[in-house]
Amino acid sequence: MxxxxxxxxxxxxxxxxxxxxxxxxxxxxxxxxxxxxxxxxxxxxxxxxxxxxxxxxxxxxxxxxxxxxxxxxxxxxxxxxxxDIPTAILEKLDKAAKKYPADQFKGKTDDEKNEAWINNKLRHKKTTL
Ligand SMILES: [Mg+2]
CATH class of the missing domain: 1.10.287.1080 (MazG-like)
Structure with missing residues (x-):
């Protein structure tokens, strides 16, 4: 096997x-x-x-x-x-890239990353299940 x-x-x-x-x-x-x-x-x-x-x-x-x-x-x-797992993964990564733009995280301090993460999470809060 x-x-x-x-x-x-x-x-x-x-x-x-x-x-x-x-x-x-x-x-x-x-x-x-x-x-x-x-x-x-x-x-x-x-x-x-x-x-x-x-x-x-x-x-x-x-x-x-x-x-x-x-x-x-x-x-x-x-x-x-x-x-389809590969499609689901790629679609989710695309969605995450829009939700968490790389320029808000790359090279930033931990505090800056945390603030960006919270702000983006709140802005994209789910309204459905
Ligand atoms: Mg086990």
């Missing part, structure tokens, strides 16, 4: 591998709500490694496995909601 070219796999190939893994076990029908909960639970498992300090408890492999759990559930969530 894992080969030396694993890091060159595309989003589509990873998604297909995950779906094949799920279908082989009849696990492909997890509801989106359960998948969203699972993403949060796995994120908390990753966070647990940092519970008592900036230096993580455990090995790099432990962190990689928790991160993989998050992504695996995220890919399932994307699949079940017909979300």
């Amino acid at each position: 894992i080969d030396s070219d694993s890091s060159d796999k595309t989003f589509r190939q990873i998604s297909e591998t995950i779906q094949a893994h799920l279908e082989a076990r009849d696990w492909q029908d997890n509801p989106p709500r359960g998948l969203a909960i699972s993403i949060a639970l796995e994120a908390n498992e990753l966070l647990e490694h940092y519970q008592w300090g900036d230096k993580p408890v455990g090995k790099r492999q432990d962190l990689a496995e928790e991160l993989a759990d998050i992504f695996i559930y995220a890919f399932q969530f994307a699949h079940s909601n017909d979300i």
